Amino acid sequence: MDMQSVADILRSHGFKVTPQRLAVYDALQNTTEHPNAEMLYNMLLPSYPAMSLATVYKTMEIFDQIGLAQVLNIGEDSYRYDARMENHPHVRCNTCGRVDDIMEFEDEAIMEQVAKLSDYKLTGRQLYFYGECPKCQGKKKKYN
Amino acid sequence: MDMQSVADILRSHGFKVTPQRLAVYDALQNTTEHPNAEMLYNMLLPSYPAMSLATVYKTMEIFDQIGLAQVLNIGEDSYRYDARMENHPHVRCNTCGRVDDIMEFEDEAIMEQVAKLSDYKLTGRQLYFYGECPKCQGKKKKYN
DNA sequence: ATTTATGCAAACGCTTTGCAGTCAT
DNA sequence: ATGACTGCAAAGCGTTTGCATAAAT
Numbered sequence: 001m002d003m004q005s006v007a008d009i010l011r012s013h014g015f016k017v018t019p020q021r022l023a024v025y026d027a028l029q030n031t032t033e034h035p036n037a038e039m040l041y042n043m044l045l046p047s048y049p050a051m052s053l054a055t056v057y058k059t060m061e062i063f064d065q066i067g068l069a070q071v072l073n074i075g076e077d078s079y080r081y082d083a084r085m086e087n088h089p090h091v092r093c094n095t096c097g098r099v100d101d102i103m104e105f106e107d108e109a110i111m112e113q114v115a116k117l118s119d120y121k122l123t124g125r126q127l128y129f130y131g132e133c134p135k136c137q138g139k140k141k142k143y144n
Numbered sequence: 145m146d147m148q149s150v151a152d153i154l155r156s157h158g159f160k161v162t163p164q165r166l167a168v169y170d171a172l173q174n175t176t177e178h179p180n181a182e183m184l185y186n187m188l189l190p191s192y193p194a195m196s197l198a199t200v201y202k203t204m205e206i207f208d209q210i211g212l213a214q215v216l217n218i219g220e221d222s223y224r225y226d227a228r229m230e231n232h233p234h235v236r237c238n239t240c241g242r243v244d245d246i247m248e249f250e251d252e253a254i255m256e257q258v259a260k261l262s263d264y265k266l267t268g269r270q271l272y273f274y275g276e277c278p279k280c281q282g283k284k285k286k287y288n
Numbered sequence: 289a290t291t292t293a294t295g296c297a298a299a300c301g302c303t304t305t306g307c308a309g310t311c312a313t
Numbered sequence: 314a315t316g317a318c319t320g321c322a323a324a325g326c327g328t329t330t331g332c333a334t335a336a337a338t
Contacts, residue, residue, distance in 0.1 A: 016312050016317055037303080052320040057303060075217045075270070077328095078302060091262045102261050110254065114273050117246050118235045122275035126219065129258050131266035160292055160337050181328080196295040201328060221303095222327060 006068065013066045023048055024059045028069060029083040034090070034099040036078040074099060074128055089127035095136035102129075150212065157210045167192055168203045172213060173227040178234070178243040180222040218243060218272055233271035239280035246273075 006025045007017045015021075027043045028035065035043065037056045044051045060081055063069035072080040074092050080099060082090075089102040107125065115122050150169045151161045159165075171187045172179065179187065181200045188195045204225055207213035216224040218236050224243060226234075233246040251269065259266050 011313095014317095018312075018318065020319070050320070053302095054304080054321075055319060058318085061304095071219075073217045073219045075215075089258060091258065091264050091266075093264065094267065100262060100264075102258055104261055105258065111273075114233060114235065114246055114249065115275075117248055118244060118273070119278040120235050120237065120244075120273065120275040121281055122235075122273055123238065124274040126272045126274075128270045128272075129255075129262070129264065129266055130268040130270075131259075131264040134263040137265055155338095158292095162293060162337070164294070194295070197327095198296075198329080199294060202293080205329095 009066060009068060010062075013062075015062055015066070020048065020051065020055050021059050021062075023051075024056060025063065025068060025083070028063075028081055032101070034072060034080040034082050034101075036076075036080050038078070040081070072099070073126065087125065089129060091129040091131065091133075093133035093136055094130055095132050095139075098133055100133070153210060153212060154206075157206075159206055159210070164192065164195065164199050165203050165206075167195075168200060169207065169212060169227070172207075172225055176245070178216060178224040178226050178245075180220075180224050182222070184225070216243070217270065231269065233273060235273040235275065235277075237277035237280055238274055239276050239283075242277055244277070 004012075006022060010017050010021060023044055024040060027040055031043070033039070037053060037060065040060075041051060041053045041056050044056075060069060060071070060079075063081075064071050067085060069081050069083050070085060070087075072082055072090060074080060074090065076097075082101070084101060084103075086103070087107075089105050089107075090099055091102060092099045105127075107127070111122055111125065114120075114125075148156075150166060154161050154165060167188055168184060171184055175187070177183070181197060181204065184204075185195060185197045185200050188200075204213060204215070204223075207225075208215050211229060213225050213227050214229060214231075216226055216234060218224060218234060220241075226245070228245060228247075230247075231251075233249050233251075234243055235246060236243045249271075251271070255266055255269065258264075258269075
């Protein structure tokens with residue numbers, strides 16, 4: 001079965017289904033900007049004026065735990081979240097700070113190579129790349 | 145010229161050469177455990193009883209800035225530091241928490257692939273792998 | 289003699305926690 | 314009815330900052 005709703009997944013893990021949790025998931029899934037807790041909070045405030053930052057954090061911890069979201073550590077001072085669960089690399093623009101997914105990347109060969117070099121039994125990875133995004137490259141030519 | 149000492153490098157960037165800075169660099173270079181600030185502080189305390197955590201942080205910021213060390217964000221609650229400046233991946237053991245270098249890894253092909261997929265002009269990367277180290281794999285067989 | 293660094297303690301910023309009231313089941 | 318969740322405020326914790334003293338140039 002693959003067509004489980006967020007509500008089903010929450011329930012099947014013994015968590016209750018609340019409007020806040022559904023809203024957080026909805027917000028996260030409908031953005032590509034890899035928001036941190038505060039960005040999520042601000043996105044939700046208009047429709048949930050009573051929303052609290054603590055609830056966002058608690059919700060994201062659950063989502064991480066039950067596989068509804070992953071946590072990114074891109075070297076900023078706060079965590080970012082991503083609802084795309086296929087493991088994939090991320091690129092961060094050093095100029096504007098945006099973070100993009102790299103979805104088509106094939107990393108089996110890398111995992112094998114690293115497993116061999118390290119003798120670890122690997123279970124996961126986080127690949128972060130840094131540089132300048134297309135938009136900021138353009139700006140540089142015009143204004144710098 | 146390639147045989148610059150830490151003292152030379154500090155001076156050439158306008159920083160003063162102090163016993164604390166030399167000691168921090170020495171400690172960092174003579175360990176493979178990728179210490180965080182507190183670990184460094186504790187390593188130095190015996191020989192520098194007056195050492196302060198703030199000095200470790202300030203020193204590491206300078207080292208990062210002038211290329212004497214790099215900062216790692218492995219998904220823990222604190223930063224770790226590495227004096228090996230060639231860019232290389234890291235593996236963290238989920239069981240014992242140790243962090244190892246992967247030195248022989250060739251990542252040019254990956255950088256090219258990611259640059260092509262993302263349209264970013266890449267300047268850096270951080271590759272983190274997670275799993276179980278050889279030692280902990282052994283333990284598991286014996287005790288679990 | 290100047291200028292920068294150290295070390296302490298206080299401040300910071302993100303995240304977590306405690307708890308009374310509220311909601312999902 | 315019960316147990317879990319929310320939201321507020323307070324606490325936590327790694328890191329940074331301010332400042333007086335000390336050390337490097």
